[in-house]
Amino acid sequence: MPAASRRRPTTRKGRPVLTREAIAATALEMAGADGFRSVTMRALATELGVTVRALYNYVEDRQDVVDLALGLMLDSWSPPPLHPATWEESVVGYAQSLRDLYRRWPRALLVSLDEDAPPASVHPKRLLGLDSFLQLLHGVGLGLPAALEVHRHLSLLVLSFALVVDPRAADATTDRGTLVPDSWLEAHADLDIPALRQAAALPIPTADAQFDQLVSVVVAQIRGHLDASA
Known part of the structure:
Protein backbone atom coordinates (compact mmCIF):
# COMPACT_ATOMS: atom_id res chain seq x y z
CA MET A 1 0.00 0.00 0.00
CA PRO A 2 1.56 3.33 -1.03
CA ALA A 3 2.42 5.75 1.70
CA ALA A 4 -0.02 8.61 2.13
CA SER A 5 1.27 11.92 0.77
CA ARG A 6 2.27 14.38 3.47
CA ARG A 7 0.40 17.67 3.57
CA ARG A 8 2.48 20.78 3.83
CA PRO A 9 2.01 22.31 7.30
CA THR A 10 -0.09 25.45 7.40
CA THR A 11 1.65 26.76 10.49
CA ARG A 12 5.18 26.83 11.80
CA LYS A 13 5.87 27.62 15.46
CA GLY A 14 2.29 28.82 15.78
CA ARG A 15 2.52 31.19 12.80
CA PRO A 16 0.84 30.67 9.43
CA VAL A 17 3.09 29.52 6.59
CA LEU A 18 2.49 31.83 3.65
CA THR A 19 2.65 30.82 0.00
CA ARG A 20 1.35 32.47 -3.13
CA GLU A 21 -1.04 29.54 -3.46
CA ALA A 22 -2.43 30.08 0.05
CA ILE A 23 -2.85 33.78 -0.62
CA ALA A 24 -4.67 33.06 -3.89
CA ALA A 25 -6.97 30.50 -2.28
CA THR A 26 -7.92 32.80 0.59
CA ALA A 27 -8.47 35.78 -1.71
CA LEU A 28 -10.67 33.68 -3.97
CA GLU A 29 -12.80 32.47 -1.06
CA ASP A 34 -18.35 39.06 -0.89
CA GLY A 35 -16.85 40.12 -4.23
CA PHE A 36 -13.36 41.32 -5.03
CA ARG A 37 -13.99 44.69 -3.41
CA SER A 38 -13.78 42.88 -0.08
CA VAL A 39 -10.25 41.72 -0.89
CA THR A 40 -8.10 44.49 0.52
CA MET A 41 -4.55 43.79 1.61
CA ARG A 42 -5.49 44.49 5.23
CA ALA A 43 -8.56 42.23 5.14
CA LEU A 44 -6.59 39.49 3.39
CA ALA A 45 -3.80 39.70 5.97
CA THR A 46 -6.35 39.47 8.78
CA GLU A 47 -7.97 36.44 7.18
CA LEU A 48 -4.60 34.72 6.85
CA GLY A 49 -3.51 35.71 10.35
CA VAL A 50 -0.42 37.59 9.18
CA THR A 51 0.70 41.18 8.79
CA VAL A 52 0.23 43.21 5.64
CA ARG A 53 4.01 43.50 5.42
CA ALA A 54 4.29 39.72 5.35
CA LEU A 55 2.00 39.58 2.30
CA TYR A 56 4.36 41.80 0.34
CA ASN A 57 7.07 39.17 0.70
CA TYR A 58 4.99 36.99 -1.64
CA VAL A 59 2.97 39.33 -3.86
CA GLU A 60 3.80 42.58 -5.57
CA ASP A 61 0.54 44.40 -4.90
CA ARG A 62 -3.21 43.94 -4.74
CA GLN A 63 -3.47 43.47 -8.51
CA ASP A 64 -1.10 40.54 -8.19
CA VAL A 65 -3.45 39.05 -5.59
CA VAL A 66 -6.47 39.49 -7.86
CA ASP A 67 -4.63 37.91 -10.78
CA LEU A 68 -3.59 34.96 -8.62
CA ALA A 69 -7.14 34.41 -7.40
CA LEU A 70 -8.62 34.58 -10.88
CA GLY A 71 -5.92 32.26 -12.15
CA LEU A 72 -6.76 29.74 -9.46
CA MET A 73 -10.45 29.92 -10.31
CA LEU A 74 -9.90 29.39 -14.04
CA ASP A 75 -7.31 26.67 -13.45
CA SER A 76 -10.01 24.70 -11.66
CA TRP A 77 -12.35 24.85 -14.67
CA SER A 78 -12.52 21.52 -16.47
CA PRO A 79 -14.69 21.85 -19.57
CA PRO A 80 -15.44 18.57 -21.34
CA PRO A 81 -14.22 17.71 -24.84
CA LEU A 82 -16.58 19.23 -27.41
CA HIS A 83 -17.49 17.11 -30.44
CA PRO A 84 -19.79 18.20 -33.30
CA ALA A 85 -21.00 14.60 -33.72
CA THR A 86 -22.46 14.74 -30.20
CA TRP A 87 -23.07 18.46 -30.04
CA GLU A 88 -26.13 18.32 -27.78
CA GLU A 89 -24.26 16.39 -25.09
CA SER A 90 -21.30 18.71 -25.58
CA VAL A 91 -23.42 21.82 -25.04
CA VAL A 92 -24.98 20.31 -21.91
CA GLY A 93 -21.57 19.29 -20.57
CA TYR A 94 -20.05 22.69 -21.32
CA ALA A 95 -22.91 24.47 -19.56
CA GLN A 96 -22.64 22.18 -16.54
CA SER A 97 -18.88 22.76 -16.30
CA LEU A 98 -19.51 26.51 -16.19
CA ARG A 99 -22.19 26.10 -13.54
CA ASP A 100 -19.89 23.93 -11.42
CA LEU A 101 -17.19 26.61 -11.65
CA TYR A 102 -19.47 29.59 -11.06
CA ARG A 103 -21.34 28.28 -8.04
CA ARG A 104 -18.13 27.60 -6.14
CA TRP A 105 -17.30 31.30 -6.05
CA PRO A 106 -20.44 33.14 -7.22
CA ARG A 107 -19.57 36.73 -6.30
CA ALA A 108 -16.10 36.40 -7.78
CA LEU A 109 -17.89 36.36 -11.14
CA LEU A 110 -18.59 40.07 -10.72
CA VAL A 111 -14.89 40.81 -11.12
CA SER A 112 -15.52 42.82 -14.28
CA LEU A 113 -17.66 45.19 -12.19
CA ASP A 114 -15.24 45.33 -9.27
CA GLU A 115 -11.90 45.47 -11.04
CA ASP A 116 -10.14 47.04 -14.02
CA ALA A 117 -7.96 44.08 -14.95
CA PRO A 118 -5.27 44.71 -17.57
CA PRO A 119 -5.62 42.62 -20.77
CA ALA A 120 -2.40 40.74 -20.04
CA SER A 121 -3.94 39.33 -16.86
CA VAL A 122 -6.82 37.61 -18.70
CA HIS A 123 -6.49 33.88 -18.16
CA PRO A 124 -5.87 31.92 -21.40
CA LYS A 125 -8.69 29.51 -20.52
CA ARG A 126 -11.21 32.29 -20.96
CA LEU A 127 -10.13 32.64 -24.57
CA LEU A 128 -9.57 28.95 -25.25
CA GLY A 129 -12.95 27.96 -23.78
CA LEU A 130 -14.82 30.52 -25.88
CA ASP A 131 -12.94 29.50 -29.01
CA SER A 132 -13.70 25.79 -28.43
CA PHE A 133 -17.40 26.49 -27.98
CA LEU A 134 -17.56 28.66 -31.09
CA GLN A 135 -15.72 25.98 -33.05
CA LEU A 136 -18.24 23.38 -31.85
CA LEU A 137 -21.20 25.42 -33.07
CA HIS A 138 -19.46 26.37 -36.30
CA GLY A 139 -18.66 22.70 -36.83
CA VAL A 140 -22.34 21.71 -36.73
CA GLY A 141 -23.32 24.37 -39.25
CA LEU A 142 -23.88 27.66 -37.41
CA GLY A 143 -22.35 30.82 -38.76
CA LEU A 144 -20.21 32.78 -36.35
CA PRO A 145 -22.89 35.48 -35.73
CA ALA A 146 -25.40 32.78 -34.72
CA ALA A 147 -22.75 30.97 -32.67
CA LEU A 148 -21.97 34.19 -30.79
CA GLU A 149 -25.67 34.74 -30.15
CA VAL A 150 -25.96 31.26 -28.64
CA HIS A 151 -22.85 31.77 -26.52
CA ARG A 152 -24.12 35.10 -25.17
CA HIS A 153 -27.44 33.50 -24.30
CA LEU A 154 -25.84 30.53 -22.57
CA SER A 155 -23.33 32.68 -20.68
CA LEU A 156 -26.03 35.00 -19.35
CA LEU A 157 -28.23 32.08 -18.31
CA VAL A 158 -25.46 30.28 -16.44
CA LEU A 159 -24.13 33.47 -14.83
CA SER A 160 -27.53 34.61 -13.59
CA PHE A 161 -28.38 31.09 -12.43
CA ALA A 162 -25.17 30.82 -10.40
CA LEU A 163 -25.72 34.25 -8.85
CA VAL A 164 -29.44 33.97 -8.09
CA VAL A 165 -30.76 30.41 -8.05
CA ASP A 166 -27.88 28.25 -6.80
CA PRO A 167 -27.09 30.35 -3.69
CA ARG A 168 -30.76 30.41 -2.73
CA ALA A 169 -31.10 26.67 -3.24
CA ALA A 170 -28.09 26.10 -0.98
CA ASP A 171 -29.46 28.37 1.77
CA ALA A 172 -31.48 26.25 4.17
CA THR A 173 -33.01 29.38 5.74
CA THR A 174 -34.88 30.44 2.58
CA ASP A 175 -38.27 29.21 1.43
CA ARG A 176 -37.23 27.86 -1.95
CA GLY A 177 -40.14 25.45 -2.38
CA THR A 178 -42.60 28.08 -3.64
CA LEU A 179 -42.64 30.88 -6.19
CA VAL A 180 -43.08 33.55 -3.50
CA PRO A 181 -43.20 33.14 0.30
CA ASP A 182 -46.65 32.80 1.84
CA SER A 183 -45.82 35.72 4.10
CA TRP A 184 -45.61 38.01 1.05
CA LEU A 185 -49.07 37.01 -0.11
CA GLU A 186 -50.52 37.30 3.37
CA ALA A 187 -49.07 40.77 3.80
CA HIS A 188 -50.83 41.86 0.58
CA ALA A 189 -54.09 39.99 0.94
CA ASP A 190 -55.94 42.91 -0.67
CA LEU A 191 -54.08 42.62 -3.97
CA ASP A 192 -56.00 41.15 -6.91
CA ILE A 193 -53.38 38.67 -8.14
CA PRO A 194 -55.27 35.43 -8.79
CA ALA A 195 -52.78 33.96 -11.29
CA LEU A 196 -49.87 34.53 -8.94
CA ARG A 197 -51.73 33.03 -5.99
CA GLN A 198 -52.49 29.90 -8.00
CA ALA A 199 -48.92 29.69 -9.27
CA ALA A 200 -47.55 30.14 -5.75
CA ALA A 201 -49.37 26.99 -4.67
CA LEU A 202 -47.43 24.92 -7.21
CA PRO A 203 -44.11 23.31 -6.24
CA ILE A 204 -40.95 24.78 -7.72
CA PRO A 205 -38.62 22.34 -9.53
CA THR A 206 -35.25 21.67 -7.96
CA ALA A 207 -32.33 23.85 -8.96
CA ASP A 208 -30.90 21.00 -11.05
CA ALA A 209 -34.21 20.54 -12.87
CA GLN A 210 -34.46 24.28 -13.53
CA PHE A 211 -30.93 24.32 -14.90
CA ASP A 212 -31.68 21.41 -17.23
CA GLN A 213 -34.72 23.28 -18.51
CA LEU A 214 -32.65 26.38 -19.26
CA VAL A 215 -29.98 24.43 -21.10
CA SER A 216 -32.68 22.68 -23.14
CA VAL A 217 -33.80 26.13 -24.30
CA VAL A 218 -30.28 26.81 -25.59
CA VAL A 219 -30.20 23.44 -27.35
CA ALA A 220 -33.54 24.30 -28.98
CA GLN A 221 -32.11 27.68 -30.01
CA ILE A 222 -29.24 25.90 -31.79
CA ARG A 223 -31.67 23.54 -33.52
CA GLY A 224 -33.67 26.55 -34.67
CA HIS A 225 -30.60 28.06 -36.29
CA LEU A 226 -29.76 24.76 -37.96
CA ASP A 227 -33.32 24.37 -39.31
CA ALA A 228 -33.29 27.95 -40.61
CA SER A 229 -29.97 27.47 -42.41
CA ALA A 230 -31.21 24.20 -43.95
Whole structure:
Protein backbone atom coordinates (compact mmCIF):
# COMPACT_ATOMS: atom_id res chain seq x y z
CA MET A 1 0.00 0.00 0.00
CA PRO A 2 1.56 3.33 -1.03
CA ALA A 3 2.42 5.75 1.70
CA ALA A 4 -0.02 8.61 2.13
CA SER A 5 1.27 11.92 0.77
CA ARG A 6 2.27 14.38 3.47
CA ARG A 7 0.40 17.67 3.57
CA ARG A 8 2.48 20.78 3.83
CA PRO A 9 2.01 22.31 7.30
CA THR A 10 -0.09 25.45 7.40
CA THR A 11 1.65 26.76 10.49
CA ARG A 12 5.18 26.83 11.80
CA LYS A 13 5.87 27.62 15.46
CA GLY A 14 2.29 28.82 15.78
CA ARG A 15 2.52 31.19 12.80
CA PRO A 16 0.84 30.67 9.43
CA VAL A 17 3.09 29.52 6.59
CA LEU A 18 2.49 31.83 3.65
CA THR A 19 2.65 30.82 0.00
CA ARG A 20 1.35 32.47 -3.13
CA GLU A 21 -1.04 29.54 -3.46
CA ALA A 22 -2.43 30.08 0.05
CA ILE A 23 -2.85 33.78 -0.62
CA ALA A 24 -4.67 33.06 -3.89
CA ALA A 25 -6.97 30.50 -2.28
CA THR A 26 -7.92 32.80 0.59
CA ALA A 27 -8.47 35.78 -1.71
CA LEU A 28 -10.67 33.68 -3.97
CA GLU A 29 -12.80 32.47 -1.06
CA MET A 30 -13.23 36.07 0.11
CA ALA A 31 -14.15 37.23 -3.39
CA GLY A 32 -16.51 34.30 -3.87
CA ALA A 33 -18.43 35.27 -0.74
CA ASP A 34 -18.35 39.06 -0.89
CA GLY A 35 -16.85 40.12 -4.23
CA PHE A 36 -13.36 41.32 -5.03
CA ARG A 37 -13.99 44.69 -3.41
CA SER A 38 -13.78 42.88 -0.08
CA VAL A 39 -10.25 41.72 -0.89
CA THR A 40 -8.10 44.49 0.52
CA MET A 41 -4.55 43.79 1.61
CA ARG A 42 -5.49 44.49 5.23
CA ALA A 43 -8.56 42.23 5.14
CA LEU A 44 -6.59 39.49 3.39
CA ALA A 45 -3.80 39.70 5.97
CA THR A 46 -6.35 39.47 8.78
CA GLU A 47 -7.97 36.44 7.18
CA LEU A 48 -4.60 34.72 6.85
CA GLY A 49 -3.51 35.71 10.35
CA VAL A 50 -0.42 37.59 9.18
CA THR A 51 0.70 41.18 8.79
CA VAL A 52 0.23 43.21 5.64
CA ARG A 53 4.01 43.50 5.42
CA ALA A 54 4.29 39.72 5.35
CA LEU A 55 2.00 39.58 2.30
CA TYR A 56 4.36 41.80 0.34
CA ASN A 57 7.07 39.17 0.70
CA TYR A 58 4.99 36.99 -1.64
CA VAL A 59 2.97 39.33 -3.86
CA GLU A 60 3.80 42.58 -5.57
CA ASP A 61 0.54 44.40 -4.90
CA ARG A 62 -3.21 43.94 -4.74
CA GLN A 63 -3.47 43.47 -8.51
CA ASP A 64 -1.10 40.54 -8.19
CA VAL A 65 -3.45 39.05 -5.59
CA VAL A 66 -6.47 39.49 -7.86
CA ASP A 67 -4.63 37.91 -10.78
CA LEU A 68 -3.59 34.96 -8.62
CA ALA A 69 -7.14 34.41 -7.40
CA LEU A 70 -8.62 34.58 -10.88
CA GLY A 71 -5.92 32.26 -12.15
CA LEU A 72 -6.76 29.74 -9.46
CA MET A 73 -10.45 29.92 -10.31
CA LEU A 74 -9.90 29.39 -14.04
CA ASP A 75 -7.31 26.67 -13.45
CA SER A 76 -10.01 24.70 -11.66
CA TRP A 77 -12.35 24.85 -14.67
CA SER A 78 -12.52 21.52 -16.47
CA PRO A 79 -14.69 21.85 -19.57
CA PRO A 80 -15.44 18.57 -21.34
CA PRO A 81 -14.22 17.71 -24.84
CA LEU A 82 -16.58 19.23 -27.41
CA HIS A 83 -17.49 17.11 -30.44
CA PRO A 84 -19.79 18.20 -33.30
CA ALA A 85 -21.00 14.60 -33.72
CA THR A 86 -22.46 14.74 -30.20
CA TRP A 87 -23.07 18.46 -30.04
CA GLU A 88 -26.13 18.32 -27.78
CA GLU A 89 -24.26 16.39 -25.09
CA SER A 90 -21.30 18.71 -25.58
CA VAL A 91 -23.42 21.82 -25.04
CA VAL A 92 -24.98 20.31 -21.91
CA GLY A 93 -21.57 19.29 -20.57
CA TYR A 94 -20.05 22.69 -21.32
CA ALA A 95 -22.91 24.47 -19.56
CA GLN A 96 -22.64 22.18 -16.54
CA SER A 97 -18.88 22.76 -16.30
CA LEU A 98 -19.51 26.51 -16.19
CA ARG A 99 -22.19 26.10 -13.54
CA ASP A 100 -19.89 23.93 -11.42
CA LEU A 101 -17.19 26.61 -11.65
CA TYR A 102 -19.47 29.59 -11.06
CA ARG A 103 -21.34 28.28 -8.04
CA ARG A 104 -18.13 27.60 -6.14
CA TRP A 105 -17.30 31.30 -6.05
CA PRO A 106 -20.44 33.14 -7.22
CA ARG A 107 -19.57 36.73 -6.30
CA ALA A 108 -16.10 36.40 -7.78
CA LEU A 109 -17.89 36.36 -11.14
CA LEU A 110 -18.59 40.07 -10.72
CA VAL A 111 -14.89 40.81 -11.12
CA SER A 112 -15.52 42.82 -14.28
CA LEU A 113 -17.66 45.19 -12.19
CA ASP A 114 -15.24 45.33 -9.27
CA GLU A 115 -11.90 45.47 -11.04
CA ASP A 116 -10.14 47.04 -14.02
CA ALA A 117 -7.96 44.08 -14.95
CA PRO A 118 -5.27 44.71 -17.57
CA PRO A 119 -5.62 42.62 -20.77
CA ALA A 120 -2.40 40.74 -20.04
CA SER A 121 -3.94 39.33 -16.86
CA VAL A 122 -6.82 37.61 -18.70
CA HIS A 123 -6.49 33.88 -18.16
CA PRO A 124 -5.87 31.92 -21.40
CA LYS A 125 -8.69 29.51 -20.52
CA ARG A 126 -11.21 32.29 -20.96
CA LEU A 127 -10.13 32.64 -24.57
CA LEU A 128 -9.57 28.95 -25.25
CA GLY A 129 -12.95 27.96 -23.78
CA LEU A 130 -14.82 30.52 -25.88
CA ASP A 131 -12.94 29.50 -29.01
CA SER A 132 -13.70 25.79 -28.43
CA PHE A 133 -17.40 26.49 -27.98
CA LEU A 134 -17.56 28.66 -31.09
CA GLN A 135 -15.72 25.98 -33.05
CA LEU A 136 -18.24 23.38 -31.85
CA LEU A 137 -21.20 25.42 -33.07
CA HIS A 138 -19.46 26.37 -36.30
CA GLY A 139 -18.66 22.70 -36.83
CA VAL A 140 -22.34 21.71 -36.73
CA GLY A 141 -23.32 24.37 -39.25
CA LEU A 142 -23.88 27.66 -37.41
CA GLY A 143 -22.35 30.82 -38.76
CA LEU A 144 -20.21 32.78 -36.35
CA PRO A 145 -22.89 35.48 -35.73
CA ALA A 146 -25.40 32.78 -34.72
CA ALA A 147 -22.75 30.97 -32.67
CA LEU A 148 -21.97 34.19 -30.79
CA GLU A 149 -25.67 34.74 -30.15
CA VAL A 150 -25.96 31.26 -28.64
CA HIS A 151 -22.85 31.77 -26.52
CA ARG A 152 -24.12 35.10 -25.17
CA HIS A 153 -27.44 33.50 -24.30
CA LEU A 154 -25.84 30.53 -22.57
CA SER A 155 -23.33 32.68 -20.68
CA LEU A 156 -26.03 35.00 -19.35
CA LEU A 157 -28.23 32.08 -18.31
CA VAL A 158 -25.46 30.28 -16.44
CA LEU A 159 -24.13 33.47 -14.83
CA SER A 160 -27.53 34.61 -13.59
CA PHE A 161 -28.38 31.09 -12.43
CA ALA A 162 -25.17 30.82 -10.40
CA LEU A 163 -25.72 34.25 -8.85
CA VAL A 164 -29.44 33.97 -8.09
CA VAL A 165 -30.76 30.41 -8.05
CA ASP A 166 -27.88 28.25 -6.80
CA PRO A 167 -27.09 30.35 -3.69
CA ARG A 168 -30.76 30.41 -2.73
CA ALA A 169 -31.10 26.67 -3.24
CA ALA A 170 -28.09 26.10 -0.98
CA ASP A 171 -29.46 28.37 1.77
CA ALA A 172 -31.48 26.25 4.17
CA THR A 173 -33.01 29.38 5.74
CA THR A 174 -34.88 30.44 2.58
CA ASP A 175 -38.27 29.21 1.43
CA ARG A 176 -37.23 27.86 -1.95
CA GLY A 177 -40.14 25.45 -2.38
CA THR A 178 -42.60 28.08 -3.64
CA LEU A 179 -42.64 30.88 -6.19
CA VAL A 180 -43.08 33.55 -3.50
CA PRO A 181 -43.20 33.14 0.30
CA ASP A 182 -46.65 32.80 1.84
CA SER A 183 -45.82 35.72 4.10
CA TRP A 184 -45.61 38.01 1.05
CA LEU A 185 -49.07 37.01 -0.11
CA GLU A 186 -50.52 37.30 3.37
CA ALA A 187 -49.07 40.77 3.80
CA HIS A 188 -50.83 41.86 0.58
CA ALA A 189 -54.09 39.99 0.94
CA ASP A 190 -55.94 42.91 -0.67
CA LEU A 191 -54.08 42.62 -3.97
CA ASP A 192 -56.00 41.15 -6.91
CA ILE A 193 -53.38 38.67 -8.14
CA PRO A 194 -55.27 35.43 -8.79
CA ALA A 195 -52.78 33.96 -11.29
CA LEU A 196 -49.87 34.53 -8.94
CA ARG A 197 -51.73 33.03 -5.99
CA GLN A 198 -52.49 29.90 -8.00
CA ALA A 199 -48.92 29.69 -9.27
CA ALA A 200 -47.55 30.14 -5.75
CA ALA A 201 -49.37 26.99 -4.67
CA LEU A 202 -47.43 24.92 -7.21
CA PRO A 203 -44.11 23.31 -6.24
CA ILE A 204 -40.95 24.78 -7.72
CA PRO A 205 -38.62 22.34 -9.53
CA THR A 206 -35.25 21.67 -7.96
CA ALA A 207 -32.33 23.85 -8.96
CA ASP A 208 -30.90 21.00 -11.05
CA ALA A 209 -34.21 20.54 -12.87
CA GLN A 210 -34.46 24.28 -13.53
CA PHE A 211 -30.93 24.32 -14.90
CA ASP A 212 -31.68 21.41 -17.23
CA GLN A 213 -34.72 23.28 -18.51
CA LEU A 214 -32.65 26.38 -19.26
CA VAL A 215 -29.98 24.43 -21.10
CA SER A 216 -32.68 22.68 -23.14
CA VAL A 217 -33.80 26.13 -24.30
CA VAL A 218 -30.28 26.81 -25.59
CA VAL A 219 -30.20 23.44 -27.35
CA ALA A 220 -33.54 24.30 -28.98
CA GLN A 221 -32.11 27.68 -30.01
CA ILE A 222 -29.24 25.90 -31.79
CA ARG A 223 -31.67 23.54 -33.52
CA GLY A 224 -33.67 26.55 -34.67
CA HIS A 225 -30.60 28.06 -36.29
CA LEU A 226 -29.76 24.76 -37.96
CA ASP A 227 -33.32 24.37 -39.31
CA ALA A 228 -33.29 27.95 -40.61
CA SER A 229 -29.97 27.47 -42.41
CA ALA A 230 -31.21 24.20 -43.95
